[in-house]
Amino acid sequence: MPQFDWLANHMNHCNAFAQWIHQQFTYEFDGIDLSRWQHEFAEGQGNGDWQCLIALEQGQLLGGAALAAQDLPSRPDLGPWLACVFVDPAARGAGIAEHLIERLCAHARTAGFETLYLHTHDKQAYYEKRGWTVIEQFEAWGNKQWLMSRTLR
Template sequence: MPRLDWLANHMSYSDTLAEWLYRQFSYEFVEQPLADWQREFADGQRNGNWKCLIALADGELLGSAALAKADLAERAELGPWLACVFTTPQARGQGLAERLIDAICAHAKERGITRLYLHTHDRRDYYLKRGWQTLECLQVWGEEQWLMQRNL
């Protein structure tokens, strides 16, 4: 079973994970070069802007989820956010994303956070089944995005 740990403890994976996220969510990075995002993401592990939890098995990076201070400029008043949810193709369908998400929610709750937000363009049903509520649908980056929240 993959173990979960903070990316800050395994920074050698930071650039790889940032690149995976950059490719998975490419519409979000149209105006930002990969190297700039990698630098921002790595800095975010140190300053808390992108506190990322990762899944590892036998030294292999399998997935991530993050507690982000800000993740949607169009709703800058909201936060914190569940962000950077990703699993590698070989790790999908095994409940790993759910483990990562639950761990981020538990971490947030332990810190006195009572509500998290997220945005998704294609996984709304996934999150609805896991206790998230839809707030609104908006157009961002030329994509339909569902803004959602979950009380912790």
């Protein structure tokens, strides 16, 4: 079973995880080069903008997910957000993403948040099976997106 911990405690993995996110969600990073995103993501580990929980096994980074203060520029009225969910393809199929998501939801609930939000262009069915509800569909980054929420109380 992997170890789950905050990326802030393992900053040696920060640039690698930020690179995974930059590559996986390229459409969201139009005009933002990798080094700028890595810097912003690293700063976010300390200032609360991107509180990332990671999965490690024997020191190897397997994946992560973040509790983001803001993740959708067109909806600054909503937050916090489940964001940056990614598991290394070699580690998929072991439930790591679900563990990361559930641990972040528990953390957000303990922090006093009642609702968590996310947006996805292709995983709405995955999230619906795990208690998330579609709020609306919208267009962004050239794709149809699903805005979803989950009640934490």
